Amino acid sequence: MTSGPDTRPPGTGGRAHAGPGAVVVLDGVTVTYHDDDDEDVVHAVQEATLQIRAGAITSLLGPSGCGKTSLLRAIAGLERPRAGTISIGGAVVSSVPPRGAGVWVHPERRSVGMVFQDGALFPHLTVAQNVSFGLRSSGRKLSRAQRAERVADMLALVDLTGFADRLPGTLSGGQQQRVALARSLAPQPSVLLLDEPFSALDAALRIQVRAEVARIVRDVGVTTIFVTHDQDEAFVLGDEVVVLRDGHVEQVGTPDAIYRHPNTPWIAGFVGEANFLRGTVDIASPHHADTPLGAVPITHPERVRAAADVDIAVAVDVLVRPEQIVIDRGTDDSHASGHVSAVEYYGHDVRYEVELDDGSVVAARTQVPDLLHDGQRVRLVFDGHPVEAWPVGPAD
Structure with missing residues (x-):
């Protein structure tokens, strides 16, 4: 960093209050791990304060080890923060004193869908059964006919009608990711989380699949947060981009604002030549x-x-x-x-x-x-x- 005034955006270290249209609100969230010897504490995320706008696609961008996946997992409920508060849809799902009263909502009750890097499909289940599993695990009480109708709607949405009886092993990498997306969207979550979903695909397929995924989530209108270390990907897909470094939120803004007006020289060099x-x-x-x-x-x-x-x-x-x-x-x-x-x-x-x-x-x-x-x-x-x-x- 260079000398001079702190030019990080307002709110990156202070209290957050949900603004109009904010679906996910993080206030002072800290996530820590112990090292391999279980002695030193590693701060994966430090005092992250952030608001995610309803219906927007938000990119979490940063180099390896910057805390972006840890932040995503904390929102999903797969990691317990050491400090801070997380709210989804106006309801507190995680809160650690002194900023909160001590609240923990389990992942399956957060109205969050998640797509992992490898899709994480069940290889022994058909495409339809994988999508239906998303409905069962969400706790929604649907009849068999309602589940079948929802599965059919989801497969049509991701352009996989006719693949219902196929096993995941017979699908291409891009098709598997679309099945994983359909499974996550089936319960109609408030928030969709994507953890580097395109990184395992080759370059040409990656461009095609990310365009398809962007079309799908925009058609559905679901608030989406996705993790990437690829600046092009973050800018192409993101309505807003959150740049992280060493566990800190460095800058939040539109792709154009971050590219043309980075807060620091480090951000300038990270998001482009x-x-x-x-x-x-x-x-x-x-x-x-x-x-x-x-x-x-x-x-x-x-x-x-x-x-x-x-x-x-x-x-x-x-x-x-x-x-x-x-x-x-x-x-x-x-x-x-x-x-x-x-x-x-x-x-x-x-x-x-x-x-x-x-x-x-x-x-x-x-x-x-x-x-x-x-x-x-x-x-x-x-x-x-x-x-x-x-x-x-x-x-x-």
Whole structure:
């Protein structure tokens, strides 16, 4: 983290009160484990405070070990928090003093459906029996005819009509995940939880299945929370994204807000490729930074002013995404001149690394039809919306 004011969103460390339309509310939730020697306590989730909007798809995004699955399991009732309160649909399902009176509602009574990474289907049961099991385990009292009708509706929803008598072992990975989804949706839960449901699928199938799942949950309108470490997946599916790191909620927002306006340099680098250009900001005119690419407009000039102290200029790291850089084939001696040092062709675009004459290396992505080549002289021009900049600390 860099120096400067705490820019985490309001509520990431304080009390949460259910806002309009919030279905799941977490207030100061902490989940801990013991290490292998059962001595040291590991904090998987620390003081998580969060509201999940009704009907929205919310992505829990973070690197391995950040606490996202532990948080999901706490909501499901598969882990007991050490502290904090969890409410679903306005009812407290988990509460630990001093913030609550000590409440624990078992998983099957939380009106929550869950799809695991491997689907977790019963291999000896047919597709229809697997879906019907979701109805039985929920405690809903339905007649045999009502269960059969609900199973048929669910299989139609996931486009598996005609597969009712098949065993899971005869299905593809994508079909198995759709059966697991149908089983979870059959009892009409208030909340659907997905724990990295696409990670076991190959790349092409993953894209297809996640599009199908997104269509299904949006058609149903169920509030959905899913865990992923894949930034593309989180952004494509999520109406809102929760970024976690080391058990802490770092930022909550729309995919666009998190990509364009990350709270910290770490988030900026985690959710996409980032160039951090060293620049300076004149406090008398703090709305742009002077960088190797020239003047770049910045957001949050107050963040820079707060670090200025008595200085008239502040050193900053400026976030510039590769797609915000235009490559000009001109060869004038502007301060952003350099040569191409790497070329990566992706078909839909090309990623270049350009070593500037000052020795810094900048990544740029462009759809220029004619490929540049290693060693070719170019100059770079910034072309984008105002960007984030963070004051440089003494140790940076």
